[in-house]
Amino acid sequence: MAKITYIEHDGTEHTVEVKTGLSVMEGAVKNRVPGIDADCGGACACATCHVYVDEAWREKTGSPSAMEESMLDFADNVEPNSRLSCQIKVTDALDGLIVRTPQSQH
Amino acid sequence: MDAILGGRVVIVGAGHAAGQCAALLRQYGWTGPITLLGDEPHLPYQRPPLSKAWLKGEADAESLLFRPAEFYAENDIAVRTGVHVEAIDREAWTVTLRGGEALPWDRLILATGARARALPIPGAGLNNVLALRNAQDAERLKALLQPGKRVVVIGGGYVGLEAAASARALGCHAVVVEREPRLLARVACETLSDFFQNYHEAQGVEFVLGASARELRGQGAVHGVLLDDGTEIACDAVLVGVGAVPNAELAAACGLDCEDGVVVDLAGRTSDPSISAIGDCTRRPLPLYNRMARLESVPSALEQARQVACDLTGKPPPPPEVPWFWSDQYDLKLQIAGLPLDAPLRLVRGDVGKANFAVFHLTDENVVQAVEAVNMPDAFMGGRMLIASRKPVAPARLGDMSVSMKAVLA
Ligand SMILES: Cc1cc2nc3c(=O)[nH]c(=O)nc-3n(C[C@H](O)[C@H](O)[C@H](O)COP(=O)(O)OP(=O)(O)OC[C@H]3O[C@@H](n4cnc5c(N)ncnc54)[C@H](O)[C@@H]3O)c2cc1C
Ligand code: FES
Numbered sequence: 360m361a362k363i364t365y366i367e368h369d370g371t372e373h374t375v376e377v378k379t380g381l382s383v384m385e386g387a388v389k390n391r392v393p394g395i396d397a398d399c400g401g402a403c404a405c406a407t408c409h410v411y412v413d414e415a416w417r418e419k420t421g422s423p424s425a426m427e428e429s430m431l432d433f434a435d436n437v438e439p440n441s442r443l444s445c446q447i448k449v450t451d452a453l454d455g456l457i458v459r460t461p462q463s464q465h
Numbered sequence: 466m467d468a469i470l471g472g473r474v475v476i477v478g479a480g481h482a483a484g485q486c487a488a489l490l491r492q493y494g495w496t497g498p499i500t501l502l503g504d505e506p507h508l509p510y511q512r513p514p515l516s517k518a519w520l521k522g523e524a525d526a527e528s529l530l531f532r533p534a535e536f537y538a539e540n541d542i543a544v545r546t547g548v549h550v551e552a553i554d555r556e557a558w559t560v561t562l563r564g565g566e567a568l569p570w571d572r573l574i575l576a577t578g579a580r581a582r583a584l585p586i587p588g589a590g591l592n593n594v595l596a597l598r599n600a601q602d603a604e605r606l607k608a609l610l611q612p613g614k615r616v617v618v619i620g621g622g623y624v625g626l627e628a629a630a631s632a633r634a635l636g637c638h639a640v641v642v643e644r645e646p647r648l649l650a651r652v653a654c655e656t657l658s659d660f661f662q663n664y665h666e667a668q669g670v671e672f673v674l675g676a677s678a679r680e681l682r683g684q685g686a687v688h689g690v691l692l693d694d695g696t697e698i699a700c701d702a703v704l705v706g707v708g709a710v711p712n713a714e715l716a717a718a719c720g721l722d723c724e725d726g727v728v729v730d731l732a733g734r735t736s737d738p739s740i741s742a743i744g745d746c747t748r749r750p751l752p753l754y755n756r757m758a759r760l761e762s763v764p765s766a767l768e769q770a771r772q773v774a775c776d777l778t779g780k781p782p783p784p785p786e787v788p789w790f791w792s793d794q795y796d797l798k799l800q801i802a803g804l805p806l807d808a809p810l811r812l813v814r815g816d817v818g819k820a821n822f823a824v825f826h827l828t829d830e831n832v833v834q835a836v837e838a839v840n841m842p843d844a845f846m847g848g849r850m851l852i853a854s855r856k857p858v859a860p861a862r863l864g865d866m867s868v869s870m871k872a873v874l875a
Pocket of ligand 2: 399405
């Protein structure tokens with residue numbers, strides 16, 4: 360289990376427990392956190408699960424694969440800390456993770 | 466308007482389109498009762514993994530659910546599973562369930578999806594002959610895909626090819642029989658067909674192209690597929706993947722316009738404005754292509770769910786989206802945007818031999834009509850934008866990998 364805080368673009372925070380092995384996207388969907396559409400259900404095909412990873416957590420969440428990176432290249436409002444949340448696997452090391460969701464997914 | 470927002474919505478079917486539409490209706494402020502009537506025993510779930518990650522054992526049943534049960538309770542959305550809608554009465558404004566119960570509605574939404582097309586040949590009713598449309602089919606298929614078993618896939622479309630790839634991953638033999646001289650004949654260009662065939666062959670899948678199954682043989686369980694040229698392929702299981710038929714009978718029986726699917730407009734309305742239809746059961750307009758089409762894809766189901774939720778809640782209609790689709794086989798990610806149907810020009814970006822390429826389909830004016838991208842998400846994403854903008858491109862730049870997609874779009 361890892362505690363993950365999802366912050367909506369308007370500042371609303373949702374802190375939930377997510378099972379390890381799930382993705383950060385699945386953690387949001389299962390816990391009814393708004394702001395992550397995940398149209399393709401985690402296939403890294405749609406870029407509607409875009410999140411901004413809190414600076415303090417960037418290293419622990421690793422870097423995107425080449426595939427993910429080129430999807431992100433064309434997502435709206437990409438920042439250096441942008442990730443596709445379906446591609447971040449939850450591990451114990453991510454306990455406390457903070458991600459923000461972009462306005463476009465609301 | 467408020468009075469309308471308080472009306473009773475009944476959605477027939479509880480699949481991908483239905484689940485999304487119910488959720489959006491609540492999000493957009495619908496206050497009246499919303500009831501989903503689905504004949505499967507499950508809450509709305511995702512079908513794409515049934516031939517991919519789930520079949521290979523990489524995803525569990527819970528992960529298929531589109532949203533958890535609490536979501537429906539919290540949003541006051543009633544999901545009745547295991548109920549079959551038998552008739553629509555447009556005069557009485559009711560639907561009738563098997564068993565006779567009648568339910569009233571003020572707005573009716575048909576989201577009945579499609580079913581696997583049956584193979585009309587002798588032996589199709591033998592044991593271990595299956596289709597792959599729902600979770601129950603997938604459970605049965607998975608149970609049959611034991612290491613060393615031989616499976617014949619009839620039909621070389623996406624579902625069949627994905628299942629063949631999963632079967633190989635599970636240690637089964639896989640033979641794909643396709644009537645057309647190439648795979649994916651209706652849905653992809655020749656470059657893709659050839660590429661996928663080569664890739665699957667390298668993974669040990671066998672193909673018999675330009676051949677039809679005449680009979681399935683066996684006693685109790687199937688043990689062979691007889692082709693029209695007289696050859697017989699021995700097997701332990703047969704997966705029939707010869708396309709899908711829209712579940713439009715309910716709509717047709719109550720007099721709604723149907724034409725290989727329930728005909729709808731851009732707001733998702735049928736020929737009766739108080740009845741909408743969404744998802745695989747519809748024939749829908751594609752404004753970017755000036756035609757009607759029946760699409761079987763999650764993005765189309767989601768788009769139509771939004772069109773109907775907007776229409777019912779009085780929101781402006783959403784801008785038309787570029788149709789798109791994806792498929793995963795082995796380590797290949799295929800993403801298609803637009804309809805690769807009849808554009809006169811074709812251009813390849815990247816390297817087909819390295820499984821890293823995209824085929825662009827262009828008009829005579831160099832406007833991108835469609836893109837088929839293999840392991841090249843930027844070509845897919847960029848191509849989708851080009852299709853929507855209808856901005857002509859310089860073919861030389863599009864075909865040149867040293868020019869980034871971003872630069873091509875600029
Ligand atoms: C194996 C497989 C793999 C796929 N892979 C992809 C993919 O990679 N990408 C992609 O975009 N799309 C894919 N698709 C297509 C995608 O799943 C469909 O487009 C999508 O499910 C359509 O949603 P829908 O709600 O219209 O229909 P469905 O999800 O089929 O839901 C319709 C529901 O209505 C029920 N129903 C029908 N009639 C009645 C009735 N009279 N009373 C009560 N209930 C009824 C049905 O039983 C069903 O549960 C795949 C489909 C399959 C089968
Ligand atoms: S859910 Fe589609 S890319 Fe993450």
